[in-house]
Amino acid sequence: MERPYILHLFTPGAQMSPFDINMAADAGYQVLAPYCGVTLDGVAALTQDTIFSRSPKGLARTGIFIGGRDALLAADMLERARRALVPPFAVSLMADPSGAYTTAAAMVACVESVLQQHHGSGLAGRRVLVLGGTGPVGRIAAVIAARCGADVALSSHGGQATAASAASATGQRFGVTLGAVSGAGPADLQASIADAEVLLACAAAGVQVVGAADLPAARRLRVVADLNAVPPEGVAGVGVMDDGRPIEGSPAVGIGALAIGNVKYQTQQQLLRLMHEAEKPQVLDFTQAFERARVLRGGSVA
Template sequence: MERPYILHMFTPGRQMSPFDVNMAADAGYQVIVPYCEVGLDAVKGLTQDTIFSRGPKGVARTGIFIGGRSALLAMDMLDRARESMVPPFVVSVMADPSGAYSTAAAMVACVDAALQARQGHGLANQRVVVLGGTGPVGRVAGVLAASVGAEVFLSSREGVEAAETAARETGGRFKVRLRGISGHGPEAVRTSIGQADVVLGCAAAGVQVVSAEDLEFATRLKVAADVNAVPPEGIAGVGVMDDAVPLSGTDAVGIGALAIGNVKYQTQHRLLLQMIKADKPVVLGCAEAFDTARAYLDEKRRG
């Protein structure tokens, strides 16, 4: 009898996301085991318990998934798990805290594709403002946009100091340049989006960060994308199903939460399949999620 596919799921939180458990099962993992309240210091021991118990053949059917809510801690845990392997006892590892890596990858890939289709260029040299930029999706979206040459500003409703702190921490951890900008109040938001080519709405569900009146100031805006699926829209006028639909009152197009969510789903599913099907163990973080999202959109475009 063949050995089952086993996925060990580590999270610093009190519970593992049911969404991620469902995704793992749908990808083909047969045994899925969550480990909760896992700190960074516990990762090495859990990883080595994972690898040594199955033998060189068994590790090919074993994976580790890292969840939680922190984009930075998840990357640290991913690195710690990778460093804890002892060849030939090596398993595939994937991180996607609160879906932040796959959601941000889908969002930025959709924006880049919309720019290519509408403007004839991607995100390189574009000014990107990330509203809700101190949260996990906002931070990673900023990292991915910066990785392809965008000038990225993380915005915070708490003001410029909070934004600059998040930009410094996140940029340093992922080795990209990020800047902070204030999103404290309508005047600050209007100033920031008035200078933006792209606005990414990554605020909490049900929070509108850009009103219709605010959009009147976005005179150079090309694309607005919003991951908020809970009314009201995070960016006024961007419907959840919009997929590069003209945004009323602007020269831009809007990309909504469900259009992004479909790409996010495909991205996470494909990453989990990579772990199962890989001939050699893989390590999958936000960069790999971005590559996967872009590949999916390219396949979709080519039919």
């Protein structure tokens, strides 16, 4: 009898995301086994239980997916799982906490594509401000943009200290330099967006972080990407379906949540299918997600 495709899903949270379970099933996994409340120290034992229960040949039909809501913890859990493999006993591994890795990858790939289309160059040297920058998507989008050569700063409505703490921890973990600014009130926000060429709006759903009255302060703005699909829009004038559409009252063009979401969905599905179909074990995080998202937007793999 042919062995089934099994995906073990680890999360430090109370439940695994139904979104990820549906995506894994659609990618071809037949048995989906969620493990909740997984600690960093518990990852190695679970990984080795996974790999030693099948022959090396059978492990080609086995994978581990790491979820949760913490972008840095997920990276650490992925590394613990990778180090627990004992070749030839090895399985494919993927991390995508709260969809943050694939969403951030899609967001930055869309911005890069629109910059190339409208201005003939990408993110290198651009001033990028991440609104809602202390959350999982904001942190990873900042890291990807920084790796593309952008000058990136995180903004937080909690103020400068909150943003600086997130920027320091994230930058140290992933080997990039991130700045920090306060987004605690209208004056701080308008001051922070004055020199920004790219805005990545990663705030909570239904929260407008940049209103129409704020936009005139952003004189150098070129592209705005907004993840908010719940009214009102996160950045005034950016519709959910926009993909390079001019923003009224601004020199910039906008990219909306559903345009980004389409690329995110395809990226996550392709990575899960890669795990499912690969003959050799894969280790997948936001780096591979960004490579895929770039190709989906018509670019090249970094």
